[in-house]
Amino acid sequence: MLLVVADSHGSSPGRAGYKMAVVPDGELAGSIGGGVMEVQLVERAKAILSEPGAVATGFLVEQVHQRNVPNSSGMICSGRQTVIRRQLTARDATVVGTIIAALENKKPALLTITQSSFTMGPPEGGTPSTDFEKLSETDFIYAEQIGPKNKLFIIGGGHCALALSEVMSRLGFHISIFDDRPELNTLEKNRFANKITAIDTYENIADHVPSGDESYVVVMTIGYKFDEIVIRKLFDKDFKYFGVLGSKAKMKTLLTTLSVEGFSPEKLARIDTPIGLAINSRTPEEIAVSIAAAIIAVKNS
Secondary structure (H helix, E strand, O other): OEEEEEEEEOOOOOOOOOEEEEOOOOOEEEOOOOHHHHHHHHHHHHHHHOOOOOOOOEEEEEEEOOOOOOOEOOOOOOOEEEEEEEOOOHHHHHHHHHHHHHHHHOOOEEEEEEOOOEEEEOOOOOOOOEEEEEOOOOOEEEEEEEOOOEEEEEEOOOHHHHHHHHHHHOOOEEEEEEEOOOOOHHHHHOOOOOEEEEOOOHHHHHHOOOOEEEEEEEEOOOOHHHHHHHHHHHOOOOEEEEEEOOOHHHHHHHHHHHHHOOOOHHHHHOOEOOOOOOOOOOOHHHHHHHHHHHHHHHHOO
């Protein structure tokens, strides 16, 4: 049984796109938010799967996270969510295989679930991450863009870039790394990035990093001089997030220099530096966590 959160509002623990798989022997994968409401849906799914001749169709379950109301989930966190409950059969194996391939190859595709169908197709331009329309009490259309939606561009491929790549690879980002040192051992070790590019000079970095609401940029080159080159070359582009690794003193000097030269104070203020959340991080792994948290805060804002 596949459980998919199609829609959510308020403080619902499950958000649109959360998924869970339930098999008759009780094995579970994924989550639709946890808590008692998840337990109830899992138990109901197991009961349905144990029934001989169960019909493989989609079914909507409305959950309200309040006490003493219709469709109460048993939780009191407020909010509500709509969950699709769809039994999968051998006939759905091809679609499931296509989904797995899209995720493994980080290729976008469009998953569509209705009361009577479960399909995968090519991505549609402008399709939001998830889209849900309830047509009647029993009929609906749920569409979800599968595959990476956000792009992380890391300029500099050292130890912090390696640690950040590992963290962000688990968060659904397509990761590209650029460095002018092709022999760097951390580039060789980086199996988390989707693309690693050795460039001749950072002077050409603007050719590799596009503007856009799906573009997140992290600058962590080997030193001040290269950071400055990258910032100057990318300054006129618009990104969802633009962060630069460096000490407060170094970055204050750099930003002051750019401000004196006439660079827009408003756009300079958008640069997150020193990068990441202030959690006194020291190691590359801690720095990666602080940067990832800052990026998530921007992505989910």
